[in-house]
Amino acid sequence: xxxxxxxxxxxxxxxxxxxxxxxxxxxxxxxxxxxxxxxxxxxxxxxxxxxxxxxxxxxxxxxxxxxxxxxxxxxxxxxxxxxxxxxxxxxxxxxxxxxxx
Numbered sequence: 001x002x003x004x005x006x007x008x009x010x011x012x013x014x015x016x017x018x019x020x021x022x023x024x025x026x027x028x029x030x031x032x033x034x035x036x037x038x039x040x041x042x043x044x045x046x047x048x049x050x051x052x053x054x055x056x057x058x059x060x061x062x063x064x065x066x067x068x069x070x071x072x073x074x075x076x077x078x079x080x081x082x083x084x085x086x087x088x089x090x091x092x093x094x095x096x097x098x099x100x101x
Contacts, residue, residue, distance in 0.1 A: 001067050001068060001069075002063065002064075002067060002068030002069055002070065003068075006068065006070075007063065007068040010060065010061060010063055010068075012054065013054045013059055013060050014060060016052055016054045016055040017054075017055055017056070017057050017060060019055070020051055020052070020055040021055075021057075023051070024048065024051060024055060024056070027044045027045075027047055027048045027051075028044075028048070030044035031044045031045055031048070062075065064078070064079050064080035064083055065078045065079060066079060066080075066083045067080060067082070067083055069082070069083075077093060
């Protein structure tokens, strides 16, 4: 089980990403736009730098939805390898069949 503080930090990051996604996207469009003047692009860059770091999608970490474990994460199931094995052994994951030969 991950520390509660780390799970809470990830939740705050997710909230910040969702809240500021539109603003970050608009600023990035201005920065990339070749028709924008140099002053506009620089102003957009400074505005982007002023936003909180945690509002960047790249700072998010995939975590197990049951335990909060950051490593051994399977995106398809949203679980870490340990909990995924438990779920699969109970037969609760749809579309997964145990190997037998």
